[in-house]
Amino acid sequence: xxxVSQSPSNKVTEKGKDVELRCDPISGHTALxxxxxxxxxxxxxxxxxxxxxxxxxxxxxxxxxxAERTGGSVSTLTIQRTQQEDSAVYLCASSLGHSQPQHxxxxxxxxxx
Amino acid sequence: xxxxxxxQPEMSVQExxxxxxxxxxxxxxxxxxxxxxxxxxxRQMILVIRQEAYKQQNATENRFSVNFQKAAKSFSLKISDxxxxxxxxxxxxxxxxxxxxxxxxxxxxxxxxxx
Numbered sequence: 001x002x003x004v005s006q007s008p009s010n011k012v013t014e015k016g017k018d019v020e021l022r023c024d025p026i027s028g029h030t031a032l033x034x035x036x037x038x039x040x041x042x043x044x045x046x047x048x049x050x051x052x053x054x055x056x057x058x059x060x061x062x063x064x065x066x067a068e069r070t071g072g073s074v075s076t077l078t079i080q081r082t083q084q085e086d087s088a089v090y091l092c093a094s095s096l097g098h099s100q101p102q103h104x105x106x107x108x109x110x111x112x113x
Numbered sequence: 114x115x116x117x118x119x120x121q122p123e124m125s126v127q128e129x130x131x132x133x134x135x136x137x138x139x140x141x142x143x144x145x146x147x148x149x150x151x152x153x154x155x156r157q158m159i160l161v162i163r164q165e166a167y168k169q170q171n172a173t174e175n176r177f178s179v180n181f182q183k184a185a186k187s188f189s190l191k192i193s194d195x196x197x198x199x200x201x202x203x204x205x206x207x208x209x210x211x212x213x214x215x216x217x218x219x220x221x222x223x224x225x226x227x228x
Binding site: 033035040041042043044045048050055056058059089091093098099101102103104105106107 | 117119146148150155156157158159160163204206208210213214215216217218219220221
């Protein structure tokens, strides 16, 4: 597709389960970002990838959160042992490079019961 | 610490009128980029406009323009001839040109255009 694709669009899971969120960036975009958007809040930066490496992981809230990117393309964000405070919309964005305009996916709405 | 503040949680404007959304930021950096993004109810975030701090000329994109005041650290967005499709959350964002990859977003302004 032409845009950033995220899956699943919605995820409901029980507290304590692991979840994996996927992001397919725009082809050729080397920069990839993950954000968390809680109700009534702005976007909280989680992690930045340049190619397959993550020079900035400073936004990951705890060691339950991890992310990887393979082949300079698809990225997965994994949350282990989910907690209710992890409930949010997780947005992925890609761009041609750092500080270039970002193209966002539709997000994954994660609900922890 | 770098921060972005949007002091208007909600605003409304009549169709065809002009509205200005405010954004202030705090940084010790001299070179950076500023952005306005729009998030309609459908959820996908879309870039509205981008400003480079070293450029004195205010950026414009059709009905959207900014008033960039570097000394005051202010970056307001003006929407002219408001349309119903402009109804959305608007986020101001900041990133230095070097030293960090972490974008800082404001908490957003919910704009409603009234028919």
